[in-house]
Amino acid sequence: MTAVKLIAREEWRMLARNRSGLIATGLLVLLILVAGFTSLESRSAIEADRTRYQASVDETFDAQPDRHPHRMVHYGQFLFRPIAPLAFFDAGVNSFTGNTIFLEGHRQNSANFAEARQSSLLLRFGQLTPAFILQTLAPLLLIFLAFASVAREKERATLKLLLAQGIGGRSLIAGKMLGHGAIALAVGLPAFALLLGFAATGAADWATVGVMIIAYACWLLLWAFASVIISALVARPRDALAILMGLWMITIILLPRALPEAASAQNQLATKIETEIALHRDLLKIGDSHDPDDPYFNDFRDEVLDRYGVRTVEELPVQYAGLVAIEGERLTTQIYADAAQRQAAREREQNAFVHTFSVLSPLIAIRQLSMTLAGSDPAAHQDFLDQSEAFRYEFVQRLNRMQAELLPEIGGEDPRISAAYWQEVPRFSYSPFNPLADRTRIIWPLLVLAGWLAALCVLALFAARRIGGVAR
Amino acid sequence: MTNIFTAPAIAIDGLHHSYGANPVLRGLDLTVQRGEIYALLGGNGAGKSTTLSALLGFLRPCSGSVRVCGTDPVADARAARSQMAYVPENVSLYEHLTARENIGYFLALAKAERGGDAIEAALSAVGLTQAAKDKRLSGFSKGMRQKVAIALALARDVPVLLLDEPTSGLDPRAVLEFNRLLDAAREREVAVLMVTHDLVSAVDIADRIGFLSEGKIEEEQTASTAGPRFDLNALHDRYTLVAGAPA
Ligand SMILES: Nc1ncnc2c1ncn2[C@@H]1O[C@H](COP(=O)(O)OP(=O)(O)O)[C@@H](O)[C@H]1O
Ligand SMILES: [Mg+2]
Numbered sequence: 001m002t003a004v005k006l007i008a009r010e011e012w013r014m015l016a017r018n019r020s021g022l023i024a025t026g027l028l029v030l031l032i033l034v035a036g037f038t039s040l041e042s043r044s045a046i047e048a049d050r051t052r053y054q055a056s057v058d059e060t061f062d063a064q065p066d067r068h069p070h071r072m073v074h075y076g077q078f079l080f081r082p083i084a085p086l087a088f089f090d091a092g093v094n095s096f097t098g099n100t101i102f103l104e105g106h107r108q109n110s111a112n113f114a115e116a117r118q119s120s121l122l123l124r125f126g127q128l129t130p131a132f133i134l135q136t137l138a139p140l141l142l143i144f145l146a147f148a149s150v151a152r153e154k155e156r157a158t159l160k161l162l163l164a165q166g167i168g169g170r171s172l173i174a175g176k177m178l179g180h181g182a183i184a185l186a187v188g189l190p191a192f193a194l195l196l197g198f199a200a201t202g203a204a205d206w207a208t209v210g211v212m213i214i215a216y217a218c219w220l221l222l223w224a225f226a227s228v229i230i231s232a233l234v235a236r237p238r239d240a241l242a243i244l245m246g247l248w249m250i251t252i253i254l255l256p257r258a259l260p261e262a263a264s265a266q267n268q269l270a271t272k273i274e275t276e277i278a279l280h281r282d283l284l285k286i287g288d289s290h291d292p293d294d295p296y297f298n299d300f301r302d303e304v305l306d307r308y309g310v311r312t313v314e315e316l317p318v319q320y321a322g323l324v325a326i327e328g329e330r331l332t333t334q335i336y337a338d339a340a341q342r343q344a345a346r347e348r349e350q351n352a353f354v355h356t357f358s359v360l361s362p363l364i365a366i367r368q369l370s371m372t373l374a375g376s377d378p379a380a381h382q383d384f385l386d387q388s389e390a391f392r393y394e395f396v397q398r399l400n401r402m403q404a405e406l407l408p409e410i411g412g413e414d415p416r417i418s419a420a421y422w423q424e425v426p427r428f429s430y431s432p433f434n435p436l437a438d439r440t441r442i443i444w445p446l447l448v449l450a451g452w453l454a455a456l457c458v459l460a461l462f463a464a465r466r467i468g469g470v471a472r
Numbered sequence: 473m474t475n476i477f478t479a480p481a482i483a484i485d486g487l488h489h490s491y492g493a494n495p496v497l498r499g500l501d502l503t504v505q506r507g508e509i510y511a512l513l514g515g516n517g518a519g520k521s522t523t524l525s526a527l528l529g530f531l532r533p534c535s536g537s538v539r540v541c542g543t544d545p546v547a548d549a550r551a552a553r554s555q556m557a558y559v560p561e562n563v564s565l566y567e568h569l570t571a572r573e574n575i576g577y578f579l580a581l582a583k584a585e586r587g588g589d590a591i592e593a594a595l596s597a598v599g600l601t602q603a604a605k606d607k608r609l610s611g612f613s614k615g616m617r618q619k620v621a622i623a624l625a626l627a628r629d630v631p632v633l634l635l636d637e638p639t640s641g642l643d644p645r646a647v648l649e650f651n652r653l654l655d656a657a658r659e660r661e662v663a664v665l666m667v668t669h670d671l672v673s674a675v676d677i678a679d680r681i682g683f684l685s686e687g688k689i690e691e692e693q694t695a696s697t698a699g700p701r702f703d704l705n706a707l708h709d710r711y712t713l714v715a716g717a718p719a
Pocket of ligand 2: 520521522561636
């Protein structure tokens with residue numbers, strides 16, 4: 001057996017004989033499993049609720065009586081987003097965004113709301129996901145297991161005896177890194193098995209699960225390697241522990257909270273108000289279709305009369321109010337869409353700012369990557385909002401067209417169209433978001449993690465030289 | 473480079489070494505041949521351990537040359553260390569391992585897998601009881617740990633033994649047994665450089681005794697072939713004089 005393997009194996013034997021280390025490792029593995037199963041459980045509970053609500057919502061909609069189409073525009077309805085299968089692993093922003101929105105005909109970008117009961121469920125269990133444990137607690141365990149790995153040999157002078165047997169610094173560091181790297185992967189194993197189970201049952205695709213496993217493997221190796229290397233660079237185990245705890249606090253607790261703060265302080269607060277003002281100014285500019293002197297709608301009326309080759313509104317084969325409704329909807333939707341785009345651009349800028357700093361805190365990289373792959377990141381939620389807005393527009397315009405085209409034939413004081421038409425109105429159907437579609441959102445954080453691993457390997461070479469070289 | 477078979481096992485020539493501004497070795501010359509036991513004596517802080525560190529390649533000499541079986545331990549530490557076994561001053565082995573496991577591990581690292589029998593024999597040779605061989609070191613006394621370290625050095629089966637106060641912590645009977653082991657090593661043509669404060673033991677076993685003082689071998693005596701090997705009384709007076717002098 002090579003020296004590297006011998007040293008790794010000896011590290012395992014030592015940890016196997018260290019009761020507190022074993023208990024801590026066992027607890028963490030247990031916690032990952034418990035988290036996996038509870039969030040799986042809560043995900044399926046929420047999914048069951050969603051299916052039930054969806055069915056009852058559909059039923060009520062279908063049961064609407066004969067009505068004026070505009071009444072139906074104002075008919076509010078819930079849209080549900082099915083929770084992505086891997087969201088059990090990483091709830092991402094789901095617990096803040098919720099997965100239900102309430103839609104009303106004229107309300108673009110309806111405030112989506114996390115239903116109280118559901119959000120409290122997600123908040124309670126959503127936080128304790130395998131992702132949270134792997135991101136936050138697993139590094140602590142790996143530090144605890146490895147901080148003394150090399151410094152202990154220095155302090156107790158077994159290092160001298162090791163070197164006297166002809167062991168080089170590189171073999172020593174490589175052996176310790178192999179030993180603790182393998183432990184890190186073993187710690188991740190139950191979580192990886194859960195993910196693979198999802199791929200095997202077809203609930204998630206192999207590529208997504210594969211990238212997820214690679215990402216977390218890199219993340220865990222990062223902490224195992226960093227612990228060994230710091231341990232090799234200092235003289236005493238307690239110094240290594242102090243430095244590693246500091247690193248953990250900064251990169252895992254402090255930076256991920258401070259950076260988004262800094263990002264929003266940098267460019268959001270001032271501009272958000274500006275957007276609102278701009279939006280209202282644009283809305284006011286549309287004009288008033290009920291004002292006989294409104295220049296825009298006067299032009300619109302003339303253009304419509306031209307198109308149908310008639311001289312008065314009354315002569316039109318369609319209901320003019322319906323056409324105005326269609327045009328008004330088109331205009332306001334355009335304005336909201338533009339505003340949303342500006343908002344999205346600003347968010348992208350902010351995210352880019354945070355991304356730049358993910359080089360400092362690999363936690364940001366793994367967190368981003370993890371929720372992206374789990375389909376629980378802001379982009380997946382935005383996609384849901386976009387789909388619901390597209391649906392809303394289709395829905396409203398279909399009803400407006402019904403109003404324009406069907407009402408003139410019906411006529412009368414209180415014109416209604418048959419309930420049978422409601423079946424024709426499009427229903428919301430969510431098409432799942434593909435996290436792998438935008439490769440840059442996967443590749444950048446992976447590069448950050450790989451870069452950190454590479455940097456650590458260079459540092460390991462340096463530490464190995466210092467250890468194996470002539471003593472100071 | 474000198475031939476590995478003709479070169480002296482240990483050859484130190486005009487060695488100077490300082491820790492910062494503190495000069496410890498100042499032109500040390502020391503040669504130990506194969507089949508020879510050299511006892512190095514000297515006061516606390518005289519530089520005895522530093523000398524062994526230089527041989528192991530743990531430090532870079534300011535000037536002078538150090539060779540182990542013709543190899544420069546700084547230039548090629550791996551080759552030099554494959555020729556040497558070392559018992560450090562403060563024996564430190566793995567507390568969570570048994571005596572047997574400790575030796576097995578270090579031998580494997582030294583690529584000197586000797587098999588269970590050799591380990592067993594080495595542990596018996598240093599006088600460790602059967603029960604102690606499979607006990608974790610955390611329950612060992614200083615002397616027992618010392619025995620394990622000695623057993624490891626012997627089991628390495630190399631041409632050069634560097635021993636830093638190997639008999640400290642050993643009871644008189646164990647010291648006697650240890651001297652018999654050194655005897656046997658000499659028979660196998662091993663070169664032994666032993667740092668010790670145990671003059672009686674040195675007189676009993678050494679071929680040469682050197683006094684290290686002011687960074688040099690101040691005086692060296694060779695065992696006479698006829699009559700008593702050394703004059704213990706004279707050595708004792710010499711030793712207290714050297715040891716009493718400021719380093
Ligand atoms: N790593 C070190 N750094 C600085 N000074 C040292 C170091 N090791 C030993 N010394 C100093 O060098 C001198 C010789 O030490 P040493 O060789 O251990 O003496 P001894 O003969 O007792 O074994 C002492 O003064 C000691 O304080
Ligand atoms: Mg000493």
